[in-house]
Amino acid sequence: MSRTPLPFAAGDVSALARALGRELNAAPEKLGHVQLLNVLVRAAGYRNFQHFRAQQAAGAKLAAAPPPASAPVDLRLVADxxxxxxxxxxxxxxxxxxxxxxxxxxxxxxxxxxxxxxxxxxxxxxxxxxxxxxxxxxxxxxxxxxxxxxxxxxxxxxxxxxxxxxxxxxxxxxxxxxxxxx
Missing domain, CATH: 1.10.10 (Arc Repressor Mutant, subunit A)
Structure with missing residues (x-):
């Protein structure tokens, strides 16, 4: 299965680093690929990686610019x-x-x-x-x-x-x- 590249941006790199540090320090064991993806997108304001991917798909469908990381827009709601x-x-x-x-x-x-x-x-x-x-x-x-x-x-x-x-x-x-x- 081919991968679809998903652009990722954070409005505030300092807030991203703090959120990542909190999540990684709270992890009881080594995190796998999917867990790391979830940690990364949660730090940028999304619920999980599936939510991030759905937002990207809806944004592409609407031909909209990616939402700012400080206030994510629910593009799936907008498309609906x-x-x-x-x-x-x-x-x-x-x-x-x-x-x-x-x-x-x-x-x-x-x-x-x-x-x-x-x-x-x-x-x-x-x-x-x-x-x-x-x-x-x-x-x-x-x-x-x-x-x-x-x-x-x-x-x-x-x-x-x-x-x-x-x-x-x-x-x-x-x-x-x-x-x-x-």
Missing amino acids: AARHYDGTGRLVRWPSKESRRILALWVLWSRLPAATTLTEAQINAELRALHLFDDPALLRRAMVDLGLLWRTRDGGAYRRIGQRPPPEALALIRHLGRGLAQ
């Missing part, structure tokens, strides 16, 4: 979430898993106008243009619950809340943006 979009970047179906729903809401949030107050009809029109299952009320309520949208008590006015998306959401937004540019 990307399957809920069509070729034009519209949300085809409401994801069944909460983690994918949250990413979908961040993508919708990124496409709403910033620093603009919208009426309920306007926000519904914006959301209808971004998804295909015709339920803007579900999306609107979920975005308010997640803290991505502010609304008046009577629900007559909505405004996008400015904030930095989590790393996985940023990766999905970038990935879907590249698909639209092609």
